[in-house]
Amino acid sequence: MSTLEVSPAEPRSSESARRIINDFTIQVATVNGSGSQTANSVLMRSIFQMGIPVSGKNMFPSNIAGLPTWFTIRASRHGYIGRKKEVDFLIAMNPETAREDVMTLPPGAAVIYDEPLKLNSLRSDLHFYPAPFDKLVAPVCPEAKLRKLVRNMLYDGIIAFLLGIDMEEIRKALVKQFGQRKAKAATLNFGACQAGYDFAASNLPKTDPFSVERMNETAGKIIIDGNSAAAMGCMFAGVTVVTWYPITPSSSLVETLIGSLKRHRVDKETGKATYAVVQAEDELASIGMAIGAGWGGARSMTSTAGPGISLMSEFVGLGYYAEIPTVLFNVQRVGPSTGLPTRTAQGDLLSTALLSHGDTKHPMLFPCSPEECFSMAGEAFDLAERFQTPVFVMLDLDLGMNNWMSDAFEYPTKPLERGKVLSAEDLKRLGGFARYKDVDGDGVGYRTLPNTNHPGAAYFTRGSGHNEKAGYSEREDDYVNNMERLNRKFESIRGASLRPAVDTHPAAKIGLVYAGTSRYAVEESRDQIRKEYGIETSSLRLRAFPFTHELVDFIKGHDRVYVVDQNRDAQLLALMRLEFDPREIAKLHSIRYFGGLPLDARTISDEIVRQEGL
Amino acid sequence: MSTTLTPAPKKTNRIGLEVLSYKGGKTTLCAGCGHNSVSERLIEVFYEMGIEPWKVAKFSGIGCSSKSPAYFLNLAHGFNSVHGRMPAVATGAVLANRGIMGVGVTGDGDTASIGLGQFMHLLRRNLPLVYVIENNGVYGLTKGQFSATADLNSKMKTGVVNDLPPFDCCALALEWGATFVARTFSGDKKQLAAILKAAVSHNGLSVIDVISPCVTFNDHEGSTKSYSYMKDHEEPLHEIDFVPHFEDISVEIAEGEVQDVRMHDGSTLRLRKLDKSYNPTEKFDALGALNEAEKKGEVLTGVLYVNTEKPNFLDMLNMDDAPLATLPQSRVRPPKAALDELMEELR
Numbered sequence: 001m002s003t004l005e006v007s008p009a010e011p012r013s014s015e016s017a018r019r020i021i022n023d024f025t026i027q028v029a030t031v032n033g034s035g036s037q038t039a040n041s042v043l044m045r046s047i048f049q050m051g052i053p054v055s056g057k058n059m060f061p062s063n064i065a066g067l068p069t070w071f072t073i074r075a076s077r078h079g080y081i082g083r084k085k086e087v088d089f090l091i092a093m094n095p096e097t098a099r100e101d102v103m104t105l106p107p108g109a110a111v112i113y114d115e116p117l118k119l120n121s122l123r124s125d126l127h128f129y130p131a132p133f134d135k136l137v138a139p140v141c142p143e144a145k146l147r148k149l150v151r152n153m154l155y156d157g158i159i160a161f162l163l164g165i166d167m168e169e170i171r172k173a174l175v176k177q178f179g180q181r182k183a184k185a186a187t188l189n190f191g192a193c194q195a196g197y198d199f200a201a202s203n204l205p206k207t208d209p210f211s212v213e214r215m216n217e218t219a220g221k222i223i224i225d226g227n228s229a230a231a232m233g234c235m236f237a238g239v240t241v242v243t244w245y246p247i248t249p250s251s252s253l254v255e256t257l258i259g260s261l262k263r264h265r266v267d268k269e270t271g272k273a274t275y276a277v278v279q280a281e282d283e284l285a286s287i288g289m290a291i292g293a294g295w296g297g298a299r300s301m302t303s304t305a306g307p308g309i310s311l312m313s314e315f316v317g318l319g320y321y322a323e324i325p326t327v328l329f330n331v332q333r334v335g336p337s338t339g340l341p342t343r344t345a346q347g348d349l350l351s352t353a354l355l356s357h358g359d360t361k362h363p364m365l366f367p368c369s370p371e372e373c374f375s376m377a378g379e380a381f382d383l384a385e386r387f388q389t390p391v392f393v394m395l396d397l398d399l400g401m402n403n404w405m406s407d408a409f410e411y412p413t414k415p416l417e418r419g420k421v422l423s424a425e426d427l428k429r430l431g432g433f434a435r436y437k438d439v440d441g442d443g444v445g446y447r448t449l450p451n452t453n454h455p456g457a458a459y460f461t462r463g464s465g466h467n468e469k470a471g472y473s474e475r476e477d478d479y480v481n482n483m484e485r486l487n488r489k490f491e492s493i494r495g496a497s498l499r500p501a502v503d504t505h506p507a508a509k510i511g512l513v514y515a516g517t518s519r520y521a522v523e524e525s526r527d528q529i530r531k532e533y534g535i536e537t538s539s540l541r542l543r544a545f546p547f548t549h550e551l552v553d554f555i556k557g558h559d560r561v562y563v564v565d566q567n568r569d570a571q572l573l574a575l576m577r578l579e580f581d582p583r584e585i586a587k588l589h590s591i592r593y594f595g596g597l598p599l600d601a602r603t604i605s606d607e608i609v610r611q612e613g614l
Numbered sequence: 615m616s617t618t619l620t621p622a623p624k625k626t627n628r629i630g631l632e633v634l635s636y637k638g639g640k641t642t643l644c645a646g647c648g649h650n651s652v653s654e655r656l657i658e659v660f661y662e663m664g665i666e667p668w669k670v671a672k673f674s675g676i677g678c679s680s681k682s683p684a685y686f687l688n689l690a691h692g693f694n695s696v697h698g699r700m701p702a703v704a705t706g707a708v709l710a711n712r713g714i715m716g717v718g719v720t721g722d723g724d725t726a727s728i729g730l731g732q733f734m735h736l737l738r739r740n741l742p743l744v745y746v747i748e749n750n751g752v753y754g755l756t757k758g759q760f761s762a763t764a765d766l767n768s769k770m771k772t773g774v775v776n777d778l779p780p781f782d783c784c785a786l787a788l789e790w791g792a793t794f795v796a797r798t799f800s801g802d803k804k805q806l807a808a809i810l811k812a813a814v815s816h817n818g819l820s821v822i823d824v825i826s827p828c829v830t831f832n833d834h835e836g837s838t839k840s841y842s843y844m845k846d847h848e849e850p851l852h853e854i855d856f857v858p859h860f861e862d863i864s865v866e867i868a869e870g871e872v873q874d875v876r877m878h879d880g881s882t883l884r885l886r887k888l889d890k891s892y893n894p895t896e897k898f899d900a901l902g903a904l905n906e907a908e909k910k911g912e913v914l915t916g917v918l919y920v921n922t923e924k925p926n927f928l929d930m931l932n933m934d935d936a937p938l939a940t941l942p943q944s945r946v947r948p949p950k951a952a953l954d955e956l957m958e959e960l961r
Contacts, residue, residue: 220961221961222957222960222961223960224960232953232956235948236947236948236953237947238941238943238946238947239946240710240938240939240941240946241706241709241710241938243705243706260956264948264952265946265948267934267945270934270935271932272932272933272934272935273931273932273933273934274934274938274941274945274946275938275946276709276931276933276938277931278705278709278931280702280735281731281732281734281735282731284699284702284731284732285699285701285702285705285731285732285735286702287702288695288696288699288701288702288703288705288706288732289702289703289705289706289709290706291695291702291703291706292673292693292695292702292703292704292705292706292707292708292709292710293706293707293709293710294706294710295693295703295706295707295710296671296706296707296708296709296710296711296714296939297710297711297937297938297939297940298706298709298710298711298938298939299946300706300710314696315695315696315699318695318696408957408960408961409953409957411950411953411954412947415943416943416946416947448691449691449711449939449940450668450671450690450691450707450711450714451668451669451671451711451713451714451937452668453666453668454668455635455667455668455689457668457691458667458668458688458689458690458691458692459691459692460683460684460691460692460693460694461691461692461693461694462693462694463694472639472684
């Protein structure tokens with residue numbers, strides 16, 4: 001094509017001579033609502049299907065259409081799936097941000113762009129690949145109104161040529177994306193992709209060093225987001241009452257769950273549902289219903305984010321004092337209500353742990369991966385019913401909404417743990433019961449459900465003003481005894497808490513403590529510190545609160561322990577301050593990131609280097 | 615056969631329980647509080663209807679009214695929850711355990727202010743629940759502030775005049791899709807009991823606004839929720855007889871126009887009309903009558919509206935007939951094949 005512009009200057013030749021295989025980050029810059037999601041998912045999946053470890057992160061605005069959005073795909077032969085700051089391959093589709101996107105690239109990066117944007121004049125140290133998107137899309141998509149969507153598939157084809165992605169994998173990924181029922185859509189999109197590929201093959205000589213080669217690192221693995229994984233976990237945990245109110249980034253958890261329940265939990269013979277889902281009027285109601293359902297004997301849950309957690313505060317306190325099981329998923333985002341609702345953070349750790357008024361504290365689970373979202377959902381229901389208390393599963397937006405490469409989930413074999421519930425037969429045998437009496441010494445009393453067919457089944461539920469028999473009491477000793485027993489119960493929860501994942505290096509003086517999605521950045525950072533400074537580190541990934549003795553042992557075994565927080569105020573560290581004695585606390589140092597993007601390894605490494613004075 | 619349908623007190627009811635089995639704890643409300651009369655009627659109604667008390671679950675929010683579930687049906691589970699949000703708790707519990715008969719007790723402070731949103735949505739869902747508003751126009755537990763149902767220009771004990779118009783919970787309930795709406799007076803034992811029985815038989819949400827005077831903070835001259843004001847201004851729509859499903863309906867109908875409403879459980883609500891133009895199955899008649907009464911300064915009592923056709927929330931959700939709470943693992947954990955299939959789709 002004669003109208004094509006050529007890069008004004010060649011990038012450094014050493015860059016182009018060196019081949020970089022399966023180790024790069026692609027960033028697709030588009031406009032929100034332009035339908036790039038399919039193209040991005042297909043691109044990610046086709047690399048995955050070639051056996052190469054891959055991760056995808058969507059950085060999107062709080063907006064339905066019109067604002068800029070970026071999708072980042074990282075391929076890593078080393079298996080690193082955390083975010084990498086540097087972009088190696090930019091696909092610049094958004095005129096609004098194209099200039100800044102190009103200016104922030106590191107030297108040697110490559111840029112695919114819509115030709116009219118004329119980005120090649122901006123820098124001389126990049127590999128530019130212009131393509132006339134509008135001209136290319138018209139012949140492959142006769143229906144004008146679909147062109148905006150199909151247009152994006154062109155860049156999949158162009159980059160497939162440039163990186164060496166097998167077109168057959170793209171075709172398979174498209175079929176997967178659209179399913180058998182939308183085979184026509186898959187064909188249309190593949191046509192566009194092929195047009196992009198053919199254009200690139202005849203017009204864009206490859207000058208950049210990046211390429212893919214088949215590996216065998218993804219066999220048997222799946223691609224799924226954390227919210228969907230958690231939803232599946234809830235379904236296989238036998239959830240029966242789901243009450244919720246839509247909020248980003250947690251909505252897709254319940255939306256996926258509704259789909260799964262319709263498919264797998266409607267009785268084939270009777271056509272009746274073995275569950276109830278209610279979209280409540282607000283979070284005040286959704287938690288109230290979850291608490292009511294837990295009290296009534298259901299496996300109940302709700303799902304929300306920080307602003308919802310704040311609204312649920314009063315009810316959760318009642319749940320704690322009145323000892324009612326329920327499960328809350330908190331998919332954390334940057335606060336507050338009108339903050340950055342589509343950006344990730346782990347900023348609700350403190351507020352959730354101590355949610356509500358009076359002396360309250362709650363167990364939390366910290367999944368780091370889709371597998372853990374799945375398995376910890378089951379754990380959470382078991383814990384809630386066993387200990388008769390609200391239990392929180394703390395995801396973050398990065399885990400909940402982004403697609404992750406994951407091992408396939410294992411079918412749960414452990415029977416559902418329904419806790420200490422007395423039946424009519426039990427009551428006949430026992431003659432009666434005292435709801436809040438610590439019969440077994442673990443702080444957990446026996447409860448009955450309404451509609452238990454026995455005159456001795458009933459008890460009256462209210463907050464903390466009750467004696468062992470659930471009778472109304474404002475007596476000092478009754479209150480103190482009750483509160484002491486609740487503390488014993490919390491210690492029992494600690495005993496049953498999920499243990500941390502510890503990786504101790506015998507020579508390490510430095511330890512890193514973290515939770516959830518910080519895992520990927522920390523693991524990569526430890527490799528960076530080892531490679532670049534020859535320093536070994538140990539790590540401990542917390543999987544639950546309350547903390548267990550493994551954490552104390554870990555702190556004791558190291559000179560300096562860095563606690564990694566995805567919030568400004570070092571909340572994970574603050575929780576340790578609440579639990580440990582000053583000798584241990586003195587060893588703790590803080591590494592914090594709170595910019596709203598998924599944590600990256602270099603941020604941690606730089607901070608360790610700075611604080612260690614390396 | 616007599617036309618008096620309430621059976622003479624017996625030692626035991628039709629399921630062999632004494633009235634003692636329906637009693638609650640000793641009330642801690644003020645002597646003479648209207649709410650205590652409501653508790654007494656609830657005891658009487660559940661006893662006479664022969665309902666197993668352990669099938670009942672009592673729910674309440676916060677306030678004087680919300681304390682009262684502790685004063686009736688000790689053999690029923692009870693849940694004193696948080697302010698204005700009893701509807702949510704009751705919704706969750708009924709979904710979890712559809713075998714329970716839910717009774718919610720709330721007040722005007724609980725329902726007509728913080729609870730207004732939940733009240734609306736409860737109506738929208740038509741949850742099977744008896745929802746009793748013990749309405750005294752005043753916050754008793756915090757010592758005498760006006761509530762949102764206090765009438766315009768009514769006077770506080772301190773002489774302060776209310777300068778805001780009231781919410782009429784019955785009119786609002788009608789607007790928001792109620793299927794059973796009644797207003798009554800705690801001092802009118804017969805009417806209150808008959809309405810409660812009809813509510814218990816209703817397959818859906820029944821809203822009963824009971825004017826229930828507060829003897830301590832709102833029973834003075836200038837109050838429109840006092841015993842004396844109600845005695846002077848109560849205007850019954852009809853005389854109500856309730857014939858439960860387990861009793862013979864073939865009674866003689868006396869002079870005057872009678873309208874029978876067949877309830878879901880086979881009981882009959884028999885309304886002996888005092889005003890011929892009124893039809894309680896017509897929503898707009900009910901709204902019109904309330905509007906007229908307000909103009910005349912009357913407090914209209916009786917069954918304002920009843921709709922036995924609309925499906926309740928459990929029907930709408932197509933829920934299993936068995937309580938969800940006690941479904942066995944085999945019915946709530948899908949088989950391994952289901953997970954395998956899901957995993958295959960994601961590979």
